[in-house]
Amino acid sequence: MTSHRPDVLVVGAGVSGLTTGVRLAESDLRVRIRALKEPAETSSAAAGAIWDPIYAKHPRVEFWAARSYQVFEALALAGLPGVRMVDGVEASRTPIPSPSWASVLPGFRECGPDDLPAGFASGWHYTAPIIDMPPYLRTLSDRLLAAGGELLFGSQLQSLGEALADADVVVNCSGVGARDLVPDPEVQPIRGQLVAVRNPGLQEFFAEHTDELGEMTYLLPQGEVLLLGGSAEKGEAEPVPVADVAAAIVARCSEIFPELADAEILGHRTGIRPSRPEVRLEHEDLGGGRHIVHNYGHSGAGVSLSWGCAEDVTALVRDILGD
Numbered sequence: 001m002t003s004h005r006p007d008v009l010v011v012g013a014g015v016s017g018l019t020t021g022v023r024l025a026e027s028d029l030r031v032r033i034r035a036l037k038e039p040a041e042t043s044s045a046a047a048g049a050i051w052d053p054i055y056a057k058h059p060r061v062e063f064w065a066a067r068s069y070q071v072f073e074a075l076a077l078a079g080l081p082g083v084r085m086v087d088g089v090e091a092s093r094t095p096i097p098s099p100s101w102a103s104v105l106p107g108f109r110e111c112g113p114d115d116l117p118a119g120f121a122s123g124w125h126y127t128a129p130i131i132d133m134p135p136y137l138r139t140l141s142d143r144l145l146a147a148g149g150e151l152l153f154g155s156q157l158q159s160l161g162e163a164l165a166d167a168d169v170v171v172n173c174s175g176v177g178a179r180d181l182v183p184d185p186e187v188q189p190i191r192g193q194l195v196a197v198r199n200p201g202l203q204e205f206f207a208e209h210t211d212e213l214g215e216m217t218y219l220l221p222q223g224e225v226l227l228l229g230g231s232a233e234k235g236e237a238e239p240v241p242v243a244d245v246a247a248a249i250v251a252r253c254s255e256i257f258p259e260l261a262d263a264e265i266l267g268h269r270t271g272i273r274p275s276r277p278e279v280r281l282e283h284e285d286l287g288g289g290r291h292i293v294h295n296y297g298h299s300g301a302g303v304s305l306s307w308g309c310a311e312d313v314t315a316l317v318r319d320i321l322g323d
């Protein structure tokens, strides 16, 4: 533990905690992040991760997603490792109109029947950020440290009161951990699993559009690796891969691209999505100069919303600190 008391303690070192920590530290605040799990062990490290705002709810979701798109696009242009802008198709098995958020994106066009795999009724083509999470989380950690932030791992906080011993302002980015830490029974775990295979040469993504998280079929190219998805097992809180789930993912993806049936499996990724009826991003004034800003419950869209949420949290914190 260092001797300087930080202005802000951030709980959590997944994509929410690191991105928020970076924005706070780069606005000249002294920031400490405390987390049980290091970035590489978090659910964030398991994500695919394609920018797509559909699997989280909050009136500001489209704003947060649009802002995050801009930042990811700039990071990709700057050549940040693991951040790519990729063309591809999102498609629905039922006929639906293209969503309003999609129609403003680069490369947008409605798909015709010839553009869609068998079993899909409508879809749209666009360019999306796809992020290779392990290297991306490493660059966020490096960026935080370069801005003077601290990272402390390995201890599980029992309460947010314990966190307030470190700083008068605590930002709660504990993901599914918020269920016990807050405690917030509205947070429910949804396990997700992906299969990493050697990419046989796919350059474009394909993502199934569903109203709710479920057994979606998606393929996310990341250079020589192709991530196949996905699953959504409600109530499952252990991030362990299940062989039957992996086999079903490969089978569904092979229906669209038959060459994947024999693709070499490189590994499995499993994480726990922090599902909540609505993202919780708000200031809780505990009195006596003690404040908590919550930033959790991003369900299946935490990467896609990360920069927009981090900027809203930073504005709240600066307001609390009277800047």
Ligand SMILES: Cc1cc2nc3c(=O)[nH]c(=O)nc-3n(C[C@H](O)[C@H](O)[C@H](O)COP(=O)(O)OP(=O)(O)OC[C@H]3O[C@@H](n4cnc5c(N)ncnc54)[C@H](O)[C@@H]3O)c2cc1C
Residues within 6 Å of the ligand: 011, 012, 013, 014, 015, 016, 017, 034, 035, 036, 037, 038, 039, 042, 043, 044, 045, 046, 047, 048, 049, 050, 051, 052, 155, 156, 157, 158, 173, 174, 175, 176, 177, 178, 181, 191, 192, 193, 194, 230, 269, 270, 271, 272, 273, 274, 295, 296, 297, 298, 299, 300, 301, 302, 303, 304, 305
């Ligand atoms: C398979 C899969 C695929 C996904 N695909 C996508 C995608 O394509 N696009 C997208 O946008 N999103 C995707 N998601 C969702 C996304 O991964 C999550 O929304 C996001 O990772 C949540 O990040 P977080 O930082 O809030 O939580 P986490 O990554 O879970 O991090 C929580 C942090 O808090 C710490 N913590 C928790 N409790 C405590 C405590 N009591 N004391 C100390 N530390 C604590 C943990 O140790 C950890 O460091 C996917 C998720 C999965 C599982």
